[in-house]
Structure formats: C-alpha cells, structure tokens
Amino acid sequence: MSYRGGRGRGRGRGGRGGGYYGGSSGGRGSQGPQSFDSSKPNTGGDNGGSHSDLVELLRRLDGKQYPAYHDIESSTRGWVNNIEGYTLYIGKAQGDPYAKPTRCRVIVKGDTAKFPPVSHQNKVRSVALGDYLNRVFYQSCKDMGANVKAREANWNGPKGGDIEISMPTQHVIEQSAVRILPNGDICAQFTVNLPARGRSILGYKAVQIFDQTLPQLVQKSLIYTSLDANVVTRHVLNVEDQEWVRSNLEIRGLVAFVPDGAVLPRMSGADDRPMDDNVKDGDNSKLVRFHSPDTLRVSFDLPNMGKTLAGIGIRKGITLIVGGGFHGKSTLLSALQVGMYNKIPGDGREFCVCSSTAVKIRSEDGRNVSEVNISPFISNLPFGKQTDCFASPDASGSTSQATNIMEALEMGAKTLLIDEDTCATNFMIRDDKMMELVHKDKEPITPFLYKVKTLSKQGISVILVVGSC
Numbered sequence: 001m002s003y004r005g006g007r008g009r010g011r012g013r014g015g016r017g018g019g020y021y022g023g024s025s026g027g028r029g030s031q032g033p034q035s036f037d038s039s040k041p042n043t044g045g046d047n048g049g050s051h052s053d054l055v056e057l058l059r060r061l062d063g064k065q066y067p068a069y070h071d072i073e074s075s076t077r078g079w080v081n082n083i084e085g086y087t088l089y090i091g092k093a094q095g096d097p098y099a100k101p102t103r104c105r106v107i108v109k110g111d112t113a114k115f116p117p118v119s120h121q122n123k124v125r126s127v128a129l130g131d132y133l134n135r136v137f138y139q140s141c142k143d144m145g146a147n148v149k150a151r152e153a154n155w156n157g158p159k160g161g162d163i164e165i166s167m168p169t170q171h172v173i174e175q176s177a178v179r180i181l182p183n184g185d186i187c188a189q190f191t192v193n194l195p196a197r198g199r200s201i202l203g204y205k206a207v208q209i210f211d212q213t214l215p216q217l218v219q220k221s222l223i224y225t226s227l228d229a230n231v232v233t234r235h236v237l238n239v240e241d242q243e244w245v246r247s248n249l250e251i252r253g254l255v256a257f258v259p260d261g262a263v264l265p266r267m268s269g270a271d272d273r274p275m276d277d278n279v280k281d282g283d284n285s286k287l288v289r290f291h292s293p294d295t296l297r298v299s300f301d302l303p304n305m306g307k308t309l310a311g312i313g314i315r316k317g318i319t320l321i322v323g324g325g326f327h328g329k330s331t332l333l334s335a336l337q338v339g340m341y342n343k344i345p346g347d348g349r350e351f352c353v354c355s356s357t358a359v360k361i362r363s364e365d366g367r368n369v370s371e372v373n374i375s376p377f378i379s380n381l382p383f384g385k386q387t388d389c390f391a392s393p394d395a396s397g398s399t400s401q402a403t404n405i406m407e408a409l410e411m412g413a414k415t416l417l418i419d420e421d422t423c424a425t426n427f428m429i430r431d432d433k434m435m436e437l438v439h440k441d442k443e444p445i446t447p448f449l450y451k452v453k454t455l456s457k458q459g460i461s462v463i464l465v466v467g468s469c
Contacts, residue, residue, distance in 0.1 A: 073093050
C-alpha cells in the first residue's frame with residue numbers, strides 16, 4: 001500500500017510500472033472502461049482490510065502529497081469495522097483538494113441494523129424506509145457539523161474534511177443515497193472531501209473523520225435502536241397509504257384526489273415546504289386549507305392508518321378549475337402536478353394524489369424540437385416547414401405547446417394538466433372576433449379547445465385551470 005512515484009509535474013502522477021499511486025493491479029492505470037453503476041463508488045484501487053488498517057494507513061499518509069490518498073481506495077474489498085458492524089468502501093479518491101469529493105459507501109449488516117423485516121417487506125416500504133434513513137443521516141451531518149468544510153484562510157490553509165449526503169426533498173422517491181438491500185443490509189452512499197493543507201494530506205484529520213465522525217453517523221442514523229420506532233413506522237405506513245390511494249384512483253374512475261384539510265400553499269416559490277400556519281394577516285392566518293365541495297366529495301378507508309379520508313375526487317374526462325384571481329387555482333394544479341410522488345408526513349399534500357400517467361403541459365418558447373408530428377394542431381407553417389415531422393431549434397409558444405402534448409401522448413400520458421397562465425393563448429382558443437378577422441381556412445392553428453372533446457373520447461382526461469374566458 002506504499003505510495004509510489006513522485007509528484008511528477010505537480011500533478012501527483014508517478015511511474016506507470018507499478019500502477020498509479022497505490023502500486024496494486026487495481027490502480028487507475030490498469031482499469032479498462034467500465035459501465036456506470038450508481039450503487040457503487042467510482043472504481044479506483046482495491047486495497048482494503050480492517051478498520052484499524054485504514055486508520056494506520058491514514059496516519060502514515062499524513063504530510064504526503066495529496067495524490068497518495070489513492071492508497072485508501074477500496075471499491076470491492078472494503079475496510080471492515082467489526083466493532084461498529086459495517087464495511088466502508090471508498091471509490092476513486094479525488095486527485096486534488098479542489099476536485100469533486102470522494103464517493104464512499106457504507107454497508108451495515110442487517111443483523112447490526114436490526115430493522116424489522118415488516119418495515120421493508122415490499123418495494124413501497126423499502127423505498128420509504130430508505131428515504132427516512134437518508135433524512136436522518138442528512139440531519140445528523142448538520143447537527144454534528146460534519147458537513148462543514150474547513151475554512152480556507154489562504155492557499156496553504158486547511159481544506160475539505162466535510163461529509164455530504166444527498167439532500168432530501170418533500171417527496172419520497174426511490175434514490176440511491178440510502179437503500180435497503182434485498183438481504184436486509186443498509187447501504188448508504190455519501191461523499192467525503194478528503195482533508196488537506198495546501199496539497200499535503202492531513203492524515204490525522206482524515207483519521208478523525210473515518211474513526212470518529214463516520215461511526216457516530218452510522219450509529220445515529222442507520223441503527224434501528226437509535227431511532228424513534230414510532231416515527232419510523234409512521235413514515236413508512238403513511239407513504240404506503242398514499243400509494244394505496246393512488247392505486248385505487250383507476251378503480252374509482254378518478255384521475256386525482258385532494259383531501260380536506262390539505263395544505264397546498266408552499267413557503268415560497270423557492271421553498272417547497274408548507275406555508276406556516278402561524279403566519280398572520282392581522283388576526284387571521286394567511287393559510288387557507290383545502291375544502292372539497294360536497295357534490296364532489298369521495299372517501300377512502302386507509303388500510304394502515306385505520307381512518308377514513310374524505311376530499312375531492314376529480315373524475316376522468318374534462319375538468320375545469322375556475323375562480324377569480326388569487327383564489328388558489330394554480331396552487332391546486334401545482335399540487336396535482338406532483339401528485340404522482342409520495343410526500344413526507346407533515347408536508348400538507350401527503351394524500352394529494354394524481355394518476356401516475358399525468359403530465360403538466362405548458363408552452364416553452366425557444367425549446368428545441370426534433371421530428372415531432374404536430375399536424376393534429378398545426379396544419380402548415382411558413383416557408384413550407386413540415387408539421388407531420390416538425391423540427392426547430394427555437395420553437396414558438398404554439399408549436400412548443402403542441403409538441404409537448406404530442407410527446408406526452410406518445411409516452412402514454414392519460415391525463416393532461418394545463419394552466420392557462422403558462423399557455424400560448426392563440427393555441428388554446430380563438431374567439432368570434434378573431435374568427436371574423438382571420439378566416440379559419442387561413443389560420444394554420446387548430447385551437448386546443450376544438451380538440452379537447454376528441455381527446456376525451458380517446459380516454460385522455462384534461463384538468464384545465466381557467467380564469468379569463
């Protein structure tokens with residue numbers, strides 16, 4: 001595991017005879033092209049051994065040139081920590097303090113993690129549990145200050161030393177940051193910005209990361225006995241109930257459902273968290289929770305949570321969401337357009353579900369289009385451009401919206417979500433005065449409203465927000 005080769009032009013490359021840096025046959029110089037696997041770090045050297053071997057190696061590397069970090073690479077063998085019950089795999093180490101951080105993964109044995117099999121017995125529960133553990137790992141990094149880089153006073157000052165994992169969102173989706181493997185093991189993937197001073201390795205700082213910080217993170221976030229069992233169970237079962245409601249939409253003849261009491265407004269356009277109920281406008285709260293009209297109310301008996309959920313059921317066909325300005329029309333549609341994703345408990349939109357085949361449609365001035373048949377909406381274009389095989393590097397509002405609809409239908413979309421605020425007006429409708437000014441024989445655009453009934457007869461539902469016509 002000794003460091004081979006000198007600096008070589010300041011880039012850390014030594015002689016090729018013994019491979020790069022690590023001297024083993026698994027070094028960078030001996031690897032051919034490999035397919036990318038998001039579940040594993042980038043392939044580097046394949047050293048490995050016990051946790052104490054890693055600690056000793058890092059101590060020996062202290063003060064050496066930064067590329068010597070390649071000696072800790074262990075893509076398949078791993079560094080086994082028998083005391084804490086996990087194995088650490090380190091991918092291709094960054095070659096420079098300013099390069100992208102080093103990808104690592106930890107696999108905690110199921111016998112060590114001790115999560116009940118029922119908590120990950122199917123795909124939905126497994127994804128939900130992995131999502132929860134990712135959130136706990138991320139928050140633990142923040143609470144411990146493990147995600148804080150060393151402050152750089154100057155080029156020769158300390159650098160790196162931070163641990164980062166994928167930042168969770170309000171959605172519960174399948175991801176590779178933390179996964180439950182089929183055998184019950186827990187796999188967590190994160191990055192470590194290997195510490196340095198200038199271009200010299202801070203070996204003892206690295207020891208602190210791998211010998212103290214990382215074991216604490218594993219213990220706090222990936223071990224069942226360290227977590228609140230009730231919170232874990234609530235998270236998993238809540239997500240499974242959301243998926244159950246979504247899977248029952250088709251049976252009930254619905255394309256979407258929004259429960260009474262849902263919190264649809266967000267904190268801001270850049271913050272997807274729910275609006276705070278404590279924000280006041282005088283003596284009244286600014287937050288208005290959703291309430292379904294009685295004529296459209298349906299209910300679901302949730303299998304896990306043991307309660308009945310009532311709210312609006314949007315049926316297949318053509319649905320118009322109408323109202324005055326600032327009445328929440330677009331806010332409702334925004335909740336529906338992410339209704340194919342499950343949400344975390346407390347998001348406010350947990351059971352705002354939509355058909356998994358729903359797609360939000362809008363115009364996109366300037367988008368690139370390549371060989372799309374938009375002839376059902378646009379019959380001809382200037383300069384003899386084809387519409388049955390339309391292509392443009394700079395599509396207009398109407399041609400881009402027609403393209404978006406045709407692409408969605410080609411991909412199997414069964415529900416189109418449309419907000420007039422983000423549509424091309426001339427694509428959506430032509431009023432009587434425009435028809436008098438421009439005869440329909442000379443108008444190449446067939447408005448969407450002329451086609452919507454045809455789409456409905458073909459099994460395509462449309463949810464349209466309107467407020468001006």
